[in-house]
Amino acid sequence: MERVAIIGASMTQFGQRDAWVRELLAEAGEAALSDAGIDGDDVEHLYVSNMASGEFEGQTGVPNALAHDLDALPAYTARIDQTSSSGGAGVYAAWQSVASGASDLTMLVGGEKMTHRTTAEATDVIASLTHPVEYKHGVTLPSFAGLTARLYLDTYDAPRESLGKVAVKNHRNGVDNPHAQFRKEVDLDTVLDSPMVADPLRLYDFCPITDGSAALVFCPESVAAEYVPEDEYAVISGIGGATDTHVVHERADPTTMGGVVDSSAIAYEMAGIGPDDVDVAELHDMFTILEFLQSEDLGFFEKGEGWKAVEEGVTDRDGDLPINTSGGLKSKGHPLGASGVAQVYEIYQQLTGNAGPRQVEADTGLACNVGGFGNCVTTTIMEANQ
Amino acid sequence: MSEQKSGTEREATPVFEAAEYDDGSITYPPHPVGPNGSERVGTIDLGDYEGRVITWTTSMATPPGVREPNTLAIVEFDLGEGYDGPPVRALGQVAEDAEGDTYAVDIGERVEPVHADELREPGAGIREPESQSWNGFRFRPVDDE
Numbered sequence: 001m002e003r004v005a006i007i008g009a010s011m012t013q014f015g016q017r018d019a020w021v022r023e024l025l026a027e028a029g030e031a032a033l034s035d036a037g038i039d040g041d042d043v044e045h046l047y048v049s050n051m052a053s054g055e056f057e058g059q060t061g062v063p064n065a066l067a068h069d070l071d072a073l074p075a076y077t078a079r080i081d082q083t084s085s086s087g088g089a090g091v092y093a094a095w096q097s098v099a100s101g102a103s104d105l106t107m108l109v110g111g112e113k114m115t116h117r118t119t120a121e122a123t124d125v126i127a128s129l130t131h132p133v134e135y136k137h138g139v140t141l142p143s144f145a146g147l148t149a150r151l152y153l154d155t156y157d158a159p160r161e162s163l164g165k166v167a168v169k170n171h172r173n174g175v176d177n178p179h180a181q182f183r184k185e186v187d188l189d190t191v192l193d194s195p196m197v198a199d200p201l202r203l204y205d206f207c208p209i210t211d212g213s214a215a216l217v218f219c220p221e222s223v224a225a226e227y228v229p230e231d232e233y234a235v236i237s238g239i240g241g242a243t244d245t246h247v248v249h250e251r252a253d254p255t256t257m258g259g260v261v262d263s264s265a266i267a268y269e270m271a272g273i274g275p276d277d278v279d280v281a282e283l284h285d286m287f288t289i290l291e292f293l294q295s296e297d298l299g300f301f302e303k304g305e306g307w308k309a310v311e312e313g314v315t316d317r318d319g320d321l322p323i324n325t326s327g328g329l330k331s332k333g334h335p336l337g338a339s340g341v342a343q344v345y346e347i348y349q350q351l352t353g354n355a356g357p358r359q360v361e362a363d364t365g366l367a368c369n370v371g372g373f374g375n376c377v378t379t380t381i382m383e384a385n386q
Numbered sequence: 387m388s389e390q391k392s393g394t395e396r397e398a399t400p401v402f403e404a405a406e407y408d409d410g411s412i413t414y415p416p417h418p419v420g421p422n423g424s425e426r427v428g429t430i431d432l433g434d435y436e437g438r439v440i441t442w443t444t445s446m447a448t449p450p451g452v453r454e455p456n457t458l459a460i461v462e463f464d465l466g467e468g469y470d471g472p473p474v475r476a477l478g479q480v481a482e483d484a485e486g487d488t489y490a491v492d493i494g495e496r497v498e499p500v501h502a503d504e505l506r507e508p509g510a511g512i513r514e515p516e517s518q519s520w521n522g523f524r525f526r527p528v529d530d531e
Contacts, residue, residue, distance in 0.1 A: 055512060124449035124511045132518035133415045136505045137479050138445070138452030146443030147460055147477075154441070154493055199444040247415065249460045249475040254440065 008036025087340020088369025088378025146198025174327025210333030240266025451510025
């Protein structure tokens with residue numbers, strides 16, 4: 001199987017944007033083509049990661065629209081919807097297209113337009129992924145986070161403040177990300193005094209609602225140097241996808257994300273490494289509690305110990321394992337279909353030495369993109385080519 | 387359903403339907419295929435059982451057609467010593483007392499299901515009203531009865 005390289009990447013400004021989904025996708029797509037030094041009609045496969053452009057905006061058929069706007073005709077196109085993990089699933093589809101030999105040049109663009117909707121409406125669009133027996137009770141993704149955070153704190157005797165420190169860390173990282181929705185530090189008191197959203201979680205435990213897009217260009221590793229200098233591409237050394245129960249309360253251990261465990265096991269095996277070999281990671285911190293769960297279920301820390309790593313600064317930008325150097329979904333924002341793509345964008349920047357003030361020492365990076373409340377997960381491991 | 391809304395006039399008692407499979411396991415909600423590929427062989431009415439609260443939250447910002455605030459709990463049912471399958475749990479709203487105040491619950495508290503004719507307003511949110519039921523079971527502390 002052919003190893004797959006990433007030779008170009010882009011992301012738009014995340015936040016409240018005037019642009020609609022077609023324009024957001026085209027903005028990121030055009031920038032990624034330019035970054036890789038290729039034209040639209042060089043692209044053989046074009047994937048769009050998007051959860052709900054029809055529900056949010058009444059615009060469907062976005063891959064066709066994007067192919068036309070970028071003059072990428074007659075590329076094969078498809079929309080990848082896996083809810084919040086549409087981006088990661090898109091990385092998987094793009095990787096698969098090149099690894100299989102079906103495409104020699106693939107572009108992935110993830111994007112979502114959300115902020116024109118009220119918070120209640122946007123929350124309901126996202127909550128529509130739930131099973132009818134959950135939806136009729138008015139459950140939302142934030143309420144799953146509140147339920148799980150309470151159980152985690154109770155089970156592992158973790159202090160409430162440790163969750164707040166995830167928000168403080170990721171906001172601090174986001175200050176140095178020019179594309180982030182929030183570039184503002186917050187202190188722990190601000191987090192702990194913010195309005196209650198889903199007891200025990202408060203406003204600053206949650207990512208915002210965001211418009212934005214991000215894009216990646218993929219080709220076989222064997223030809224990557226024909227497009228860009230050798231230190232300007234990174235290689236996908238392992239990737240895995242996995243699915244957990246649709247009904248969240250049916251999981252054997254509600255504080256374990258089985259999809260993270262299973263997808264990362266596949267990715268580690270493919271890459272021939274273990275969690276200790278990872279130098280930098282982007283985790284799906286849609287809610288602060290998710291950073292604890294993923295950091296444990298990826299094997300970085302023992303079960304129930306992830307909160308201690310945050311308390312001890314292990315996951316700070318200058319710590320032993322920097323997590324969410326981009327600011328994470330928490331400060332960068334979470335335009336659903338774009339988020340998993342933007343995670344890989346950050347790892348790509350780190351591995352090619354282009355992360356600017358966010359730069360850390362890293363040869364191996366990992367991105368974990370989670371859909372639903374751990375319902376669908378893609379874990380991607382990348383290596384620098386330096 | 388609509389003509390049966392009054393509890394006293396309801397012809398059939400609402401069922402809190404869970405599925406029983408040929409390996410002895412039970413799931414809520416029912417699935418066409420059970421754990422480890424097992425085949426469905428029957429129905430259990432969880433309305434007959436008490437459970438204990440695994441965790442709870444109060445959601446302050448709720449979607450269209452949902453009460454606000456909305457206290458939710460995940461409850462694990464006590465199906466007796468004869469049951470040794472995977473835990474049977476349900477997510478549900480916490481019920482309100484006679485004054486309309488939501489009961490306070492905590493982890494480990496014993497609760498029982500109580501039927502509600504409408505848990506959220508059909509059609510107010512994005513889900514097609516005809517695609518699913520909107521009645522169901524809330525939970526209330528056993529000691530308060």
